[in-house]
Amino acid sequence: MSSISLEVKDLAINLSGNQVIKDMNFKIKKNTLTTFLGPSGSGKTTVLRAIAGLNQKIAGKILLDDTEIQNLAANQRNIGMIFQSYALFPNLSVFENVAYGLRVRKEPKATIKEKVDAILKTVNLQDKEQSYPENLSGGQKQRVAIARAMVLEPKILLLDEPLSALDAKIRIELRNQIREYQQRLGITMLFVTHDQAEAMAISDEIIVMDNGKVQQQGSPLEIYTHPQNIFIAKFIGNHNILDAAQLRSLGVELAENDKSNFIIRPELFQISITGDSSDYMAVSGKVKNISILGDRFEYRFITENGLELKVEFLNQQQAFMIETAITFYVKKDNIERVGI
Amino acid sequence: MEKHIDRIIAKIVITLISIYLAAPIVATIMYSFAKSWVNTILPDGWTFEWYLQLITNSDFLSALARSIILGFVTTIIAMCCFLPVVFYANVYDESIKAKLRFITVLPFTIPGIVLVTGLVRVYANLPVPQMLVLLLAISLLSLPVTYQALDNAFIAHDFRAMFEQALILGDSPIKAFVKVVIPNIRVGMFIAMLLTFTNAFGEYVLTNIILGGNYETLKIYMYRLMQSNGQASSVLTTVYFFFLAIISIIMIAIMKWQGSKKAEEVEDTKKL
Numbered sequence: 001m002s003s004i005s006l007e008v009k010d011l012a013i014n015l016s017g018n019q020v021i022k023d024m025n026f027k028i029k030k031n032t033l034t035t036f037l038g039p040s041g042s043g044k045t046t047v048l049r050a051i052a053g054l055n056q057k058i059a060g061k062i063l064l065d066d067t068e069i070q071n072l073a074a075n076q077r078n079i080g081m082i083f084q085s086y087a088l089f090p091n092l093s094v095f096e097n098v099a100y101g102l103r104v105r106k107e108p109k110a111t112i113k114e115k116v117d118a119i120l121k122t123v124n125l126q127d128k129e130q131s132y133p134e135n136l137s138g139g140q141k142q143r144v145a146i147a148r149a150m151v152l153e154p155k156i157l158l159l160d161e162p163l164s165a166l167d168a169k170i171r172i173e174l175r176n177q178i179r180e181y182q183q184r185l186g187i188t189m190l191f192v193t194h195d196q197a198e199a200m201a202i203s204d205e206i207i208v209m210d211n212g213k214v215q216q217q218g219s220p221l222e223i224y225t226h227p228q229n230i231f232i233a234k235f236i237g238n239h240n241i242l243d244a245a246q247l248r249s250l251g252v253e254l255a256e257n258d259k260s261n262f263i264i265r266p267e268l269f270q271i272s273i274t275g276d277s278s279d280y281m282a283v284s285g286k287v288k289n290i291s292i293l294g295d296r297f298e299y300r301f302i303t304e305n306g307l308e309l310k311v312e313f314l315n316q317q318q319a320f321m322i323e324t325a326i327t328f329y330v331k332k333d334n335i336e337r338v339g340i
Numbered sequence: 341m342e343k344h345i346d347r348i349i350a351k352i353v354i355t356l357i358s359i360y361l362a363a364p365i366v367a368t369i370m371y372s373f374a375k376s377w378v379n380t381i382l383p384d385g386w387t388f389e390w391y392l393q394l395i396t397n398s399d400f401l402s403a404l405a406r407s408i409i410l411g412f413v414t415t416i417i418a419m420c421c422f423l424p425v426v427f428y429a430n431v432y433d434e435s436i437k438a439k440l441r442f443i444t445v446l447p448f449t450i451p452g453i454v455l456v457t458g459l460v461r462v463y464a465n466l467p468v469p470q471m472l473v474l475l476l477a478i479s480l481l482s483l484p485v486t487y488q489a490l491d492n493a494f495i496a497h498d499f500r501a502m503f504e505q506a507l508i509l510g511d512s513p514i515k516a517f518v519k520v521v522i523p524n525i526r527v528g529m530f531i532a533m534l535l536t537f538t539n540a541f542g543e544y545v546l547t548n549i550i551l552g553g554n555y556e557t558l559k560i561y562m563y564r565l566m567q568s569n570g571q572a573s574s575v576l577t578t579v580y581f582f583f584l585a586i587i588s589i590i591m592i593a594i595m596k597w598q599g600s601k602k603a604e605e606v607e608d609t610k611k612l
Contacts, residue, residue: 087501
């Protein structure tokens with residue numbers, strides 16, 4: 001049996017005459033949480049809707065468990081979806097919301113009761129089954145939406161920015177909750193977000209999208225540490241991006257015809273070296289600005305030749321004062337070459 | 341001191357306007373119960389006789405039945421025509437709402453007589469029943485109120501997501517519409533239906549010109565009665581007035597109930 005749950009081949013989507021998705025290809029493994037990450041307008045939701053069958057004017061193939069589904073209507077795909085607004089039906093109780101799909105499938109009443117009770121217990125909402133959506137908190141609504149989707153045992157669950165309307169603290173709580181259910185129930189999830197931290201925190205894999213194309217697919221760590229191009233480097237992290245000339249000006253030897261771009265992650269700077277000094281690039285200059293981010297300090301640092309670099313340290317020691325003259329070190333191996 | 345005088349003047353003005361507006365209604369109601377009211381300040385006595393006469397009058401009952409039929413059929417046509425359009429505009433293509441708004445004010449800007457003349461000329465030589473022309477014309481005239489009431493009903497929830505969620509859960513588009521959309525706009529639909537019904541129920545110009553004496557509705561009967569029997573006509577006016585008042589009260593009650601429900605929701609959310 002294949003380990004791939006969903007495969008998208010040469011997907012192209014036109015909306016109002018504009019090709020918003022171009023030759024897209026990716027695979028999603030079973031029982032993993034994969035995140036579509038990209039800025040607004042990058043095409044994340046468009047692809048998600050195409051997978052769900054809500055946008056059928058597409059070219060290319062969508063395979064779910066090795067079966068082509070691109071020509072099936074939304075109600076024939078056995079895919080679950082959670083919308084940003086959760087789309088709970090306000091006129092139905094929690095029980096009836098969760099039972100909706102089972103009733104559509106004309107399952108026997110006893111089976112419906114048994115399945116709904118079981119899934120409500122799983123999401124800790126057994127005492128809310130007679131409540132209506134208007135009387136639930138944001139977290140409870142989300143759990144009802146998950147239960148409603150999961151009770152049908154879909155082959156994949158799509159989540160379209162389900163946390164974007166919430167404040168920061170609740171977002172963290174709910175994203176952890178989503179991850180917990182994904183792992184506990186062993187669901188394949190495809191999660192859409194524009195929030196890098198959210199994607200990094202809960203994903204097994206991230207698919208970075210921009211301008212209707214997949215820019216990179218990989219584990220969160222892989223994408224963060226080895227971004228394939230400048231867009232990803234800028235979008236996924238707070239990296240320092242330098243061209244070859246700038247890096248040469250800091251004393252790194254490069255071939256004369258080298259036109260590459262390089263990234264240096266701000267947290268990789270050190271204030272002292274261990275081992276061979278020739279392994280390090282030393283950068284001297286002054287602290288221009290400091291931002292206290294709670295757990296760490298972020299410095300804007302001006303080098304002697306006028307380059308501005310971002311440097312981060314954990315909040316474990318006294319912060320450097322503005323205008324402090326200092327030398328930072330970074331291992332040459334940690335200077336990453338990226339494509340354009 | 342100046343403020344005090346302003347308040348007194350405002351109260352006097354409001355009282356005079358209220359009397360000016362209420363006097364004809366009160367007089368009509370009193371006249372409908374009067375035994376006789378000629379050359380006296382108040383009637384000579386009170387009676388239900390005119391009411392009994394009216395409700396046993398077959399012309400009145402026929403006119404009432406015709407008006408009710410006209411109201412019902414027009415409401416059904418208006419809902420069947422406008423509800424899918426308003427749904428589509430709100431759920432799938434908000435850009436057409438501006439055009440729809442323009443279309444919905446047209447019945448206000450085109451006088452009824454112009455509309456009727458146009459309709460009669462267009463359909464005179466076509467095999468379309470005049471009754472159908474009338475029903476469609478009245479439905480169109482009710483468009484401004486029907487559209488607004490339906491449009492407001494779609495503000496409350498994310499209907500696109502709800503509709504699509506029902507599709508993903510396995511329903512067909514028609515079943516999803518009936519099971520998910522309609523129950524959640526029922527209050528707005530009810531108000532739209534009441535407004536369309538009262539509009540059609542009280543319609544005079546189009547009915548009189550298109551069908552004339554062939555289809556005497558309550559309003560046409562009322563005008564005919566005014567010319568022959570003032571007291572019976574005041575009874576009819578009173579009945580008509582209370583009928584509209586009851587519908588207005590129902591609508592106000594629904595709107596208030598909705599308002600208090602929303603306030604409760606806000607309170608509940610705050611508590612959570």
